[in-house]
Amino acid sequence: MKENLLIRLRNKNCFRPLTFFFLFALLLSFPLRVGAEGGLPLTRVLTVEEKQILYQLRQEGWEANSRQILQKIAGFRGEAGIMVKDLQTGWTFLHNEDQVFPAASLIKIPIMVACFKAVQEGRIKLEEKYVLKRKDRVGGSGILRRMRNGRTFTYAELINFMVTHSDNIATNVLIDRLGFDYINQVMAELGLKTTRLRRKMIDFTARENGLENYTTTKEITRVLEMIYWGKCYTPEISAQCLEVLKQQRINDRLPRFLPREAQVAHKTGLEREVCHDAGIVFTSYGDYVISILVRTWSGPRTTKAFIARLSSYFYQVFKT
Numbered sequence: 001m002k003e004n005l006l007i008r009l010r011n012k013n014c015f016r017p018l019t020f021f022f023l024f025a026l027l028l029s030f031p032l033r034v035g036a037e038g039g040l041p042l043t044r045v046l047t048v049e050e051k052q053i054l055y056q057l058r059q060e061g062w063e064a065n066s067r068q069i070l071q072k073i074a075g076f077r078g079e080a081g082i083m084v085k086d087l088q089t090g091w092t093f094l095h096n097e098d099q100v101f102p103a104a105s106l107i108k109i110p111i112m113v114a115c116f117k118a119v120q121e122g123r124i125k126l127e128e129k130y131v132l133k134r135k136d137r138v139g140g141s142g143i144l145r146r147m148r149n150g151r152t153f154t155y156a157e158l159i160n161f162m163v164t165h166s167d168n169i170a171t172n173v174l175i176d177r178l179g180f181d182y183i184n185q186v187m188a189e190l191g192l193k194t195t196r197l198r199r200k201m202i203d204f205t206a207r208e209n210g211l212e213n214y215t216t217t218k219e220i221t222r223v224l225e226m227i228y229w230g231k232c233y234t235p236e237i238s239a240q241c242l243e244v245l246k247q248q249r250i251n252d253r254l255p256r257f258l259p260r261e262a263q264v265a266h267k268t269g270l271e272r273e274v275c276h277d278a279g280i281v282f283t284s285y286g287d288y289v290i291s292i293l294v295r296t297w298s299g300p301r302t303t304k305a306f307i308a309r310l311s312s313y314f315y316q317v318f319k320t
Contacts, residue, residue: 051089054086054088055089058318059091065313065317068313069313072306072309076298076306077296079099079296080294080306081097082095083221084288085289086286087225087228087289088287093314097216097217097221100214100215100216101215101274101294101295102212102213104270104275105166105271106220106267108162109163109220109241110183110187110190110223111174112159112241114178114183114187115174117186117237119155120236120237126155126159127155128154128155129154130152130155132147132169134149136172136173138169138201138202140201141250142161142165144161144169145169155177158170162174163244163245164248165249166250166268166270168202171200171201172201172202175201180198184197189233190222190226192219194214195213197213199212217292220278220293224279224280224289227241242265242280245267245280250268252304253277253308254266254277254278254311255311256311256312257308257309257311258281262282264279264280265279265282274293275294275300275303275304276291276294277307278290278293281318288314288318290311292310
């Protein structure tokens with residue numbers, strides 16, 4: 001069905017002009033999103049003709065903006081894996097989507113899924129308390145490193161800190177609680193083949209011994225898409241994940257140059273020579289997933305600007 005749709009849309013004579021403009025006007029008369037239920041987007045189901053029209057608009061948006069996007073990618077000093085997918089029509093841009101990158105803090109997305117699955121199974125409780133200990137302390141990002149030993153936090157707070165502040169201490173506490181085997185089993189059940197947890201955060205000894213957390217643009221996009229459609233195990237788990245992603249506090253990449261009305265539920269990653277951001281963008285023109293993973297020696301400032309600018313260019317594809 002998808003191949004047939006692509007073939008038809010490539011044929012510029014597939015719509016009679018009057019029919020096209022009538023259906024286009026009809027499509028614009030109804031919002032693509034009509035509300036939200038249980039934290040998940042409630043997207044109006046489009047007819048086949050509406051999807052075809054919207055897909056054609058995406059193609060036209062791409063043609064209008066492709067030059068600056070491709071020039072930006074070609075001019076970047078480094079390796080980038082990029083995937084952008086329209087969640088209404090399936091229109092997709094792919095660039096090195098299967099290339100393997102160190103996951104950095106993007107690994108915290110599937111760890112979050114594992115946490116909420118464990119809650120649903122009764123392995124942990126969100127209101128359960130954890131006492132911060134001296135042995136928990138590691139460097140890198142997060143807010144718990146500024147908290148004194150002996151302070152208590154709920155597991156709900158730890159999950160939130162892990163994602164919204166990219167907190168490494170919270171992440172390691174959750175890894176210790178769930179275990180590597182459980183977390184990796186969840187990743188396998190999500191259909192991820194490359195993405196695995198092989199070391200804790202800021203464990204440089206493990207890294208020197210060849211243990212690294214890897215992922216690909218395609219697999220991170222897959223998890224985000226499952227979250228969007230409520231198919232990340234259950235609608236409840238998906239809604240919990242989406243709500244946390246929407247509270248992200250590190251907004252110097254994907255959302256940086258987007259208008260305020262565009263909401264981005266996302267997770268960043270930053271580590272030696274890698275810089276990432278992946279998320280779901282909610283707009284009045286339609287929602288889409290965008291994942292940009294980068295390996296470079298240009299430094300984080302340049303790389304963050306590269307991701308931010310690409311994000312703004314792809315936004316124009318959907319706005320056109």
